[in-house]
Amino acid sequence: MSxxxxxxxxxxxxxxxxxxxxxxxxxxxxxxxxxxxxxxxALVRVHASGICGSDREVYQGNRPEGYVRYPLTPGHxxxxxxxxxxxxxxxxxxxxxVVGEGFRNCQVCDRCHAGDTTLxxxxxxxxxxxxxxxxxxxLTLPARLLHALPDGCDLTAAALLEPAACIAAAxxxxxxxxxxxxxxxxxxxxxxxxxxxxxxxxxxxxxVVGTRRDRxxxxxxxxxxxxxxxxxxxPDDIDVVIETAGSADAARISAALLRRGxxxxxxxxxxxxxxxxxxxxxxxxxxxxxxxxxxxxxxxAHTVRVFAAGLLDPLPLVTHELPLAEFSxxxxxxxxxxxxxxKVLLRP
Numbered sequence: 001m002s003x004x005x006x007x008x009x010x011x012x013x014x015x016x017x018x019x020x021x022x023x024x025x026x027x028x029x030x031x032x033x034x035x036x037x038x039x040x041x042a043l044v045r046v047h048a049s050g051i052c053g054s055d056r057e058v059y060q061g062n063r064p065e066g067y068v069r070y071p072l073t074p075g076h077x078x079x080x081x082x083x084x085x086x087x088x089x090x091x092x093x094x095x096x097x098v099v100g101e102g103f104r105n106c107q108v109c110d111r112c113h114a115g116d117t118t119l120x121x122x123x124x125x126x127x128x129x130x131x132x133x134x135x136x137x138x139l140t141l142p143a144r145l146l147h148a149l150p151d152g153c154d155l156t157a158a159a160l161l162e163p164a165a166c167i168a169a170a171x172x173x174x175x176x177x178x179x180x181x182x183x184x185x186x187x188x189x190x191x192x193x194x195x196x197x198x199x200x201x202x203x204x205x206x207x208v209v210g211t212r213r214d215r216x217x218x219x220x221x222x223x224x225x226x227x228x229x230x231x232x233x234x235p236d237d238i239d240v241v242i243e244t245a246g247s248a249d250a251a252r253i254s255a256a257l258l259r260r261g262x263x264x265x266x267x268x269x270x271x272x273x274x275x276x277x278x279x280x281x282x283x284x285x286x287x288x289x290x291x292x293x294x295x296x297x298x299x300x301a302h303t304v305r306v307f308a309a310g311l312l313d314p315l316p317l318v319t320h321e322l323p324l325a326e327f328s329x330x331x332x333x334x335x336x337x338x339x340x341x342x343k344v345l346l347r348p
Contacts, residue, residue, distance in 0.1 A: 024059065025059065034138040052189070055076075067126075082094050099162065161304065165299050170244075173292065176263075182201075184224075184243075187219060234253070236258070321345045
């Protein structure tokens with residue numbers, strides 16, 4: 001095992017810190033000792049960890065049962081640099097900039113063998129929700145989950161590749177073809193990534209539907225050809241729609257945008273009990289409907305390729321970078337509904 005660069009303790013005191021959520025609404029900043037990687041693992045020094053709505057759910061106690069385990073160090077969106085590797089992991093990985101998949105799949109069930117690791121039948125385990133996450137100075141995880149990045153890449157931008165990978169999964173399922181008319185519903189981080197992935201497929205038109213006019217300029221910067229709000233007259237002949245807003249209303253709007261036989265991918269998760277899509281409309285229009293929860297290895301690989309090629313530009317989405325000690329302020333920012341707040345990062 002390579003141990004070069006492992007943080008050391010001074011006078012027996014831990015050299016780093018981590019956020020721990022003990023229970024809903026209760027968190028601490030605690031001393032953190034890096035865990036040396038065992039066989040098949042790597043230790044990563046975290047550069048930045050992003051906060052999304054699911055982290056807020058964990059803190060507030062709204063995460064569905066079985067999808068969180070307290071006490072917990074959160075952080076499933078992250079980037080960093082490999083500092084050490086365990087037995088069986090190539091030493092050449094040490095020093096590489098990386099991001100990592102979150103789902104701790106079993107690798108042996110039929111779903112894992114099919115590449116559908118987010119559907120692993122062994123049960124749900126994910127970094128930052130049931131396993132220690134990246135809101136700490138270091139993170140130790142299976143090396144098989146890592147994706148190496150170009151040496152010259154911006155690690156702050158790379159910290160957003162987890163949500164980008166979720167949208168890459170949606171883009172792959174949507175299978176938008178050059179010259180098709182496509183649309184994105186939702187203008188948050190996921191929506192802006194959806195615009196970028198769809199733009200890369202050379203659409204004839206790229207419509208963004210949102211509730212915030214202040215996102216029009218950024219949508220067009222990323223490649224949108226038109227921007228409408230839901231109270232305007234909307235088309236009904238779009239070929240492909242990716243929904244990212246996470247509301248039942250957004251799902252219905254998305255379906256209504258499509259031509260007969262169009263393709264819809266839902267990525268947002270509405271509140272439990274929300275009114276869903278009318279199955280009659282789905283059947284009569286013969287819509288092809290897909291959903292996404294997390295990202296599989298092929299979606300991650302696609303994301304890293306597109307990022308390395310310069311076709312993803314995450315940095316304009318980042319509006320705040322805070323130290324770990326300001327975790328509570330970061331959570332408040334994410335839930336404040338302030339249009340000036342985009343992606344919030346914590347920097348160990």
